Amino acid sequence: MSKVHIHKHEVKGRNLVFSIILNLLITIAQVIGGIISGSLALISDALHNFSDVITLIFSLVANKLSRRKASIDHTFGFKRAELIAAFVNAATLIIVALFLIYGAIERFYNPHPIKSGLVIWMALLGIAVNGVSALMLKKDAEHNLNMKSAYLHLFTDMLASVAVLVGGLLMKYFGWFWVDSVMTILIAVYLIVVGIDLLKTSTKMLMLFTPEHIDIKEIVREVHKIPGAGKLHHIHVWHLNDEELHLEAHLDCSEDIKMSEFNDLLHQIEQVLFTQFHINHINIQPEFKKEDPKDFIVQD
Known part of the structure; x- marks a missing residue:
């Protein structure tokens, strides 16, 4: 995280x-x-x-x-x-x-x-x-x-x-x-x-509901603008308390990149999510052509 x-x-x-x-x-x-x-x-x-x-x-x-x-x-x-x-x-x-x-x-x-x-x-x-x-x-x-x-x-x-x-x-x-x-x-x-x-x-x-000011579809659109970011899916956004807003998701990368390259990609995603949506805790699971549901919201 x-x-x-x-x-x-x-x-x-x-x-x-x-x-x-x-x-x-x-x-x-x-x-x-x-x-x-x-x-x-x-x-x-x-x-x-x-x-x-x-x-x-x-x-x-x-x-x-x-x-x-x-x-x-x-x-x-x-x-x-x-x-x-x-x-x-x-x-x-x-x-x-x-x-x-x-x-x-x-x-x-x-x-x-x-x-x-x-x-x-x-x-x-x-x-x-x-x-x-x-x-x-x-x-x-x-x-x-x-x-x-x-x-x-x-x-x-x-x-x-x-x-x-x-x-x-x-x-x-x-x-x-x-x-x-x-x-x-x-x-x-x-x-x-x-x-x-x-x-x-x-x-x-x-109840970990998505905060009212958060538009998950807008989050997806902004993340997808970042070069190398494939499909963001399996998304959860919730408040841990008043000050800490968390996001966890899967990211199906567009290319089979190294972990060091993913670190750079993750840093860009963090900056976008924090500056535009005030999300300060981010946990993203990297994937490449993994067989799993690719919907934005997936029932665990």
Whole structure:
């Protein structure tokens, strides 16, 4: 397997640690505030915050595992640990959202008086804490699916706190206690939307699906332009993790060349695949008039 060097973004684990501490504190505060005020939306926000704590811990562990070196027993190391973390985090977003919807519907038909003043102050605290936490992870989220899943938990929780704040103000000045349930449902729907998108992305990577931005037929056309490259076939393209895009294929060379000549040909192919398709791990099996299927995609 040949590897083209790429610059990797270094994820800062300490940002996750700070976010875990902040979210644990806000969770405790919101649970106490929700019980005292009687606000389901505030308790729902606290529940989401607690799921953030679990999510961030899981993301931190996955991040640490992904840095372990490969070994005889783990030839790829633990690089896919962060994909598993992203998948689990996305699933928890959806599960928490469904739980919130159930509770909100039940409360809508059985509304309770709520101490809106406390709700407002707790919501402001939630906005501040989750806003700071989200900002700390924003840069990492742009380069890492695991960090993106953690960032989305925090960002959506900040939005949830904004919704709680709006609901608290409406309850305080208009006495609309039913708004508590409506806001909870809106929070949950948003969680489901972002959760499903992240779940789809992580599932595709775990299932080794061809990345959406990759056109295999275009890869074949570009490789076939290289002098000496015969037919590229038996192709697989997949993400090992966010930063490593792999390709393996068979190449039926147009001539019966020496291995040293194939090395030169392989180098040209590597440059084309990396510069045009950002594929940085390449494993090509050289052939010459070998009797095997020559389709682009072959079921192993």
